[in-house]
Amino acid sequence: MSEPTTTTTPAKTGQGVAVRLTDLRRTYSGVNALDGMSLDMAPGEFVALLGPSGCGKTTALRCLAGLEDPDSGTITVGGKDVTAIPTSKRDMGMVFQAYSLFPHMTARENVEFGLQLRRQKSDQRRRRAEEMLELVGLTQHIDKYAHQMSGGQQQRVALARALAIEPQVLLLDEPLSALDAKVRVQLRDEIRRIQLDVGTTTLFVTHDQEEALAIADRVGVMRAGQLQQIAAPEQLYSSPVNDFVADFVGVTNRLAGTASGGSASVLGGSVALLPGSAGPGPVVVLVRPEHVTVAREESGNGSVISASFLGAHGRVIAESDTGEQVTVQVSSAAVGEFAPGARVRLVATGEPALAVAG
Amino acid sequence: MTGQRARFRRRQTILRRVVVTVVLVFFFVPFYGMLDFTTKNLATGGRSLQTWKTLLDFGEIGSTYPDLKSGFIASVLLAILTPAIMLMLLVPTMTWVRLRLPGLSRTLEFICLLPLTVPAIVLVVGLTPIYAWVTYFFGGATVWLCFAYVILVLPYAYRALDTGLRAIDVRTLAEAARSLGAGWGTVMWRIILPNLRTAVLSASFLAVALTLGEFTIANLFSRTNLQVAMFLVGKSDAQISVAVAFLALVFAFVVLFAMSFVGSGKAGTSVFARLRRTKKETA
Ligand SMILES: Nc1ncnc2c1ncn2[C@@H]1O[C@H](COP(=O)(O)OP(=O)(O)OP(=O)(O)O)[C@@H](O)[C@H]1O
Ligand SMILES: [Mg+2]
Numbered sequence: 093m094s095e096p097t098t099t100t101t102p103a104k105t106g107q108g109v110a111v112r113l114t115d116l117r118r119t120y121s122g123v124n125a126l127d128g129m130s131l132d133m134a135p136g137e138f139v140a141l142l143g144p145s146g147c148g149k150t151t152a153l154r155c156l157a158g159l160e161d162p163d164s165g166t167i168t169v170g171g172k173d174v175t176a177i178p179t180s181k182r183d184m185g186m187v188f189q190a191y192s193l194f195p196h197m198t199a200r201e202n203v204e205f206g207l208q209l210r211r212q213k214s215d216q217r218r219r220r221a222e223e224m225l226e227l228v229g230l231t232q233h234i235d236k237y238a239h240q241m242s243g244g245q246q247q248r249v250a251l252a253r254a255l256a257i258e259p260q261v262l263l264l265d266e267p268l269s270a271l272d273a274k275v276r277v278q279l280r281d282e283i284r285r286i287q288l289d290v291g292t293t294t295l296f297v298t299h300d301q302e303e304a305l306a307i308a309d310r311v312g313v314m315r316a317g318q319l320q321q322i323a324a325p326e327q328l329y330s331s332p333v334n335d336f337v338a339d340f341v342g343v344t345n346r347l348a349g350t351a352s353g354g355s356a357s358v359l360g361g362s363v364a365l366l367p368g369s370a371g372p373g374p375v376v377v378l379v380r381p382e383h384v385t386v387a388r389e390e391s392g393n394g395s396v397i398s399a400s401f402l403g404a405h406g407r408v409i410a411e412s413d414t415g416e417q418v419t420v421q422v423s424s425a426a427v428g429e430f431a432p433g434a435r436v437r438l439v440a441t442g443e444p445a446l447a448v449a450g
Numbered sequence: 451m452t453g454q455r456a457r458f459r460r461r462q463t464i465l466r467r468v469v470v471t472v473v474l475v476f477f478f479v480p481f482y483g484m485l486d487f488t489t490k491n492l493a494t495g496g497r498s499l500q501t502w503k504t505l506l507d508f509g510e511i512g513s514t515y516p517d518l519k520s521g522f523i524a525s526v527l528l529a530i531l532t533p534a535i536m537l538m539l540l541v542p543t544m545t546w547v548r549l550r551l552p553g554l555s556r557t558l559e560f561i562c563l564l565p566l567t568v569p570a571i572v573l574v575v576g577l578t579p580i581y582a583w584v585t586y587f588f589g590g591a592t593v594w595l596c597f598a599y600v601i602l603v604l605p606y607a608y609r610a611l612d613t614g615l616r617a618i619d620v621r622t623l624a625e626a627a628r629s630l631g632a633g634w635g636t637v638m639w640r641i642i643l644p645n646l647r648t649a650v651l652s653a654s655f656l657a658v659a660l661t662l663g664e665f666t667i668a669n670l671f672s673r674t675n676l677q678v679a680m681f682l683v684g685k686s687d688a689q690i691s692v693a694v695a696f697l698a699l700v701f702a703f704v705v706l707f708a709m710s711f712v713g714s715g716k717a718g719t720s721v722f723a724r725l726r727r728t729k730k731e732t733a
Contacts, residue, residue: 180629180631181631183631185629185630186629188622188626190619192625194623194627194645196645205630205640209631253630
């Protein structure tokens with residue numbers, strides 16, 4: 093009887109290293125791209141930075157890579173201060189949003205480039221390049237040039253190239269944004285698989301919340317050069333620290349209510365309030381669509397505006413009698429019940445939510 | 451539909467042939483004239499190969515027409531030095547400005563295009579005091595005209611290199627290379643330059659062509675390059691001068707033709723391969 097085989101990839105870099113950004117500031121002619129940004133990453137952790145356009149995600153990543161110098165603040169990698177170390181000595185693998193393969197080199201030569209600079213022997217280099225390209229599923233395209241490959245394939249080679257040098261940290265700046273939806277999902281899952289495989293500490297920048305929530309150990313939400321909250325995806329979703337995070341991650345209803353003693357009355361029900369909520373008194377409670385129920389009832393408290401089928405589930409948009417618009421998630425089978433104009437009863441189910449000053 | 455297209459094709463083919471013929475006539479009539487003149491026996495009116503015999507007797511020609519020999523050597527050196535200096539000056543500067551000082555790109559363009567607007571004679575007046583220094587430091591040899599020629603080719607070389615730099619994402623490529631551990635030298639040499647090969651080639655091409663044909667500045671500075679030498683020889687022996695001009699034309703043609711193949715190690719990157727490709731695409 094044979095042992096169950098555990099697949100060990102030779103790409104394994106062992107444990108990742110811890111990364112710490114402390115109070116980074118960077119100003120571009122008056123614009124605070126980074127305004128006291130701090131971030132801690134555990135060894136081997138996959139952190140996604142999420143935020144609206146222009147909030148400083150790329151700047152943070154570029155500072156970590158050494159491509160941009162922060163005005164102040166420190167960056168440590170594996171406990172070592174690297175703030176003043178140039179990019180070429182930082183040992184970071186990077187995948188860019190723009191296609192970045194060297195056009196005059198084949199996929200293999202691209203992957204070998206970093207190894208060549210590290211003075212690896214040519215047969216060792218070859219083997220490593222082949223392994224890496226196999227890891228990203230491009231064995232057949234090993235001798236192709238960038239212009240002979242699709243965008244997704246090019247980004248795979250870029251990933252293989254970045255990982256080939258066994259970097260201390262892997263940095264990805266919206267590597268998927270130029271790809272079409274299907275390839276994007278496929279490649280993002282693959283990135284996660286490979287990252288778990290090699291165990292490299294990874295920072296992934298994106299403005300696509302679904303992408304961030306799907307693959308990261310922790311997601312950091314940025315706004316105006318500062319990190320608002322960093323937490324595991326489900327925690328970020330269920331316990332946002334402020335209304336910016338609640339709004340940015342997932343869909344949220346803003347419902348008027350009255351807070352008192354750790355809960356608030358909303359839509360005729362009672363909702364427990366998360367720590368950090370406003371109150372007591374009149375507040376706006378941020379309630380997720382799946383934390384509201386809707387049922388046909390002539391004597392209800394609202395009426396349907398529209399209902400739509402979204403595949404796995406459905407969505408009903410209703411207006412309460414107090415004039416608030418409420419989005420409710422329903423099972424896809426139930427969508428048909430809610431014709432526009434139908435009277436319904438809307439009830440908040442009571443899961444903890446955040447209240448902000450109204 | 452298809453008949454119309456075929457007719458269009460046919461008409462295009464005819465047009466192409468006409469253009470090629472006109473161009474060939476345009477080029478070869480002077481060649482024919484030169485050959486005719488240099489093989490005339492001016493005394494008797496018959497044919498004679500005396501001029502060519504004199505010219506191709508390399509042992510003798512140097513001592514009979516010393517200007518010709520030194521002019522030829524100077525021109526060859528100039529055709530090597532000028533593009534070399536131009537490239538060493540422009541490629542790193544333009545790359546650096548693109549990477550690090552994008553705010554200066556307008557200024558750089560302006561400076562590089564400036565020589566285009568300055569007439570040669572004005573340029574000479576301006577360069578005279580500078581060449582006093584050049585003579586002081588390097589001596590009065592003709593090869594030092596290369597500095598003036600670099601200025602002269604700047605606009606054309608700038609345009610050629612700019613086109614090349616525009617075609618690649620210099621910034622991302624440089625950043626990718628640096629993140630993989632490459633220093634600036636490696637970035638330039640192994641990443642930027644190979645991707646600029648066509649641009650570098652056409653810039654050098656222009657520099658060589660311009661250098662081999664330059665007369666005004668050399669003459670005004672009283673330096674003897676090949677053109678000036680031909681002019682000087684022409685005063686005493688017109689036939690030799692024209693024969694040299696003929697050879698110079700052939701020489702320049704061969705050099706430029708060879709250059710378009712030099713450095714195009716991989717198929718499909720030489721100027722001619724590109725021409726072929728464009729032709730195939732339009733056909
Ligand atoms: N090189 C630069 N020069 C001037 N301003 C810059 C520069 N780079 C970034 N900025 C500014 O800094 C701020 C943050 O930019 P950054 O690129 O980090 O945003 P981002 O979060 O990555 O946005 P996006 O999602 O659009 O990529 C923006 O306001 C931007 O205009
Ligand atoms: Mg960005």
